[in-house]
Amino acid sequence: MAKTIEEINQKIRSGRAVVFTAEEIIGVVKEHGLKKTAALVDVVTTGTFGPMCSSGAYFNIGHTKPRIKLGGGKVSLNDVPAYAGFAAVDVMLGANALPEDDPRNRFHPGEFNYGGGHVIEELVAGKDIKLTATAYGTDCYPRKKLETWINLRDMNEAVLFNMRNAYQNYNVAVNLSDKTIYTYMGTLKANMGNATYCSAGQLSPLLNDPMYKTIGIGTKIFLGGGEGFIAWHGTQFNPSVPRTESGVPKRGAGTLAVIGDLKHMSSRYLMGTSMLGYGVTVSVGIGVPIPILDEDILRHTTVTDDDIFAAVVDYSDAYPNVKPEVVGEISYGELKTGRVKINGREVPTASLSSYPRAREIAIILKDRITNGKFELTSPVATLPGIESGVKFKLLNERPINGEK
Amino acid sequence: MAKNKMTATKKISLRFPRHLVSRPVVYHLIKDFNLELNILKANITSEEGHMVLELKGERADFDKGIEYLTQSGLIIDTLCREVTRNEERCTDCGACVTVCPSSSFTVDPVTREVRFEEDKCVVCGMCILSCPSRSMELHF
Ligand code: SF4
Ligand code: SF4
Numbered sequence: 001m002a003k004t005i006e007e008i009n010q011k012i013r014s015g016r017a018v019v020f021t022a023e024e025i026i027g028v029v030k031e032h033g034l035k036k037t038a039a040l041v042d043v044v045t046t047g048t049f050g051p052m053c054s055s056g057a058y059f060n061i062g063h064t065k066p067r068i069k070l071g072g073g074k075v076s077l078n079d080v081p082a083y084a085g086f087a088a089v090d091v092m093l094g095a096n097a098l099p100e101d102d103p104r105n106r107f108h109p110g111e112f113n114y115g116g117g118h119v120i121e122e123l124v125a126g127k128d129i130k131l132t133a134t135a136y137g138t139d140c141y142p143r144k145k146l147e148t149w150i151n152l153r154d155m156n157e158a159v160l161f162n163m164r165n166a167y168q169n170y171n172v173a174v175n176l177s178d179k180t181i182y183t184y185m186g187t188l189k190a191n192m193g194n195a196t197y198c199s200a201g202q203l204s205p206l207l208n209d210p211m212y213k214t215i216g217i218g219t220k221i222f223l224g225g226g227e228g229f230i231a232w233h234g235t236q237f238n239p240s241v242p243r244t245e246s247g248v249p250k251r252g253a254g255t256l257a258v259i260g261d262l263k264h265m266s267s268r269y270l271m272g273t274s275m276l277g278y279g280v281t282v283s284v285g286i287g288v289p290i291p292i293l294d295e296d297i298l299r300h301t302t303v304t305d306d307d308i309f310a311a312v313v314d315y316s317d318a319y320p321n322v323k324p325e326v327v328g329e330i331s332y333g334e335l336k337t338g339r340v341k342i343n344g345r346e347v348p349t350a351s352l353s354s355y356p357r358a359r360e361i362a363i364i365l366k367d368r369i370t371n372g373k374f375e376l377t378s379p380v381a382t383l384p385g386i387e388s389g390v391k392f393k394l395l396n397e398r399p400i401n402g403e404k
Numbered sequence: 405m406a407k408n409k410m411t412a413t414k415k416i417s418l419r420f421p422r423h424l425v426s427r428p429v430v431y432h433l434i435k436d437f438n439l440e441l442n443i444l445k446a447n448i449t450s451e452e453g454h455m456v457l458e459l460k461g462e463r464a465d466f467d468k469g470i471e472y473l474t475q476s477g478l479i480i481d482t483l484c485r486e487v488t489r490n491e492e493r494c495t496d497c498g499a500c501v502t503v504c505p506s507s508s509f510t511v512d513p514v515t516r517e518v519r520f521e522e523d524k525c526v527v528c529g530m531c532i533l534s535c536p537s538r539s540m541e542l543h544f
Contacts, residue, residue, distance in 0.1 A: 049495065051536060111533055186499050187534045194502035271495065273536040283495065283536070338501070338511060351498040352536065355516035 021362035047361030048200040050353025054164035058092040060156040068143035073135035095282040109182040109277025117282030118272030125267040158262040164234040168206030168254040177316035182277020200358035201332035205288035216379025222287030224270040228260025238392035287365040306333035417481040420453035437469035493539040
């Protein structure tokens, strides 16, 4: 029996919607079978919480008296530089931005204790942030200098806008060299002393809808504790990677660009994050509802950690030097036991994304839907599927002094 | 689980350089930082002082008291250091698990929560900067 999103929304409004998390649905289908469950269940909720570097926020801070034009000038928030390439008082801050005087990796590995991600966390937590700016001054915007405390609640708009989040699957990182390395996949010990991974696996949004049948542009989601929307496909979208028989990608594939009102978010799901020797970022909580419109959509949501495989990549050489070779393939089921066999060697594993918090997000989204507080949207356009031919390219470098 | 607001009882061993011997340090610890205090050992000469104190108080007051002592120029024995976890910031990611040489962190196979067993910790400090949310804190 096929349902429509409108039918599901009617059930949500009347408080009759049947909702399970992507973890719970596995057992439900095992017990009742696909057919019966598809008829019974309306929505499956997913969740993920982990560092997502291509995140940022933009703000309209309100006009000063006299007016100042920040565009073309310089702006910083708690000494972290923000981007001032827009109109008068629109400013954008990236999660990876660092204060000018941060030593970075001058003493390797750098600590990266504070940056854009932390400013976003503090704003969301309601803290006052120090804004300093200089501008060149015009006849209509004469002011040249601004120093003030600002608070999220006083801004006109404060919008989280992340251009690449919620990676559909990801690499498992190891280090085959003979010294410790410090990466965005955490501290990797020499000679494959550990392996790190970063996916909510069976709870992860795009792994529960691997062919992008329901998740598309305009899908309303849980974002950072509040609500948001999928604005576009995320950058580096790469649907044509190797997949399992049921369509689950075995490499990083789809990604999401998401947008939402920062004023309704919470620092529990938007947290400044420091990666030793790498930089600062922000950990983002995202939950996507999957409407169970037919059996096929339901079947994809029953994916388990044992069905999802990821590539083990050497971050001391293959990753930095863009070599295609992988050390092996391994399932999240195995990774989660805490020890895996890679090339005959026992390697302890560690996760960088939080599974308990991913589960918490899926449960919150489930509760919001069950309580009639969150209705589903129909996507207005689909994400580029395998048939789209969309491919992730490397930069074709062309020497500036050579011929064009 | 250990919260940051908890009361802490600790022994600390202090050495006073000569110019600090006559300062009422102990008085300030009691009065300004609400710390209960027991002097277990004191050996003060006109050249140098050595004191072993047992301090009891709220974790936050304790940290402030220790900061006060270090800022006053007292030397605190490093053996008294310990590592605690700020439960508010810990996201249960697990990044610390393979970093710790003494297996102080374990992942619950069902809930996937990351347990921290303080008594296994050897205070090597490895987890402090490897924790992405900076939840692990070094205290005296
Ligand atoms: S790395 Fe930090 S945040 Fe992650 S589980 Fe360990 S203590 Fe908690
Ligand atoms: S300080 Fe060292 S021994 Fe203690 S928990 Fe951290 S890594 Fe483990």
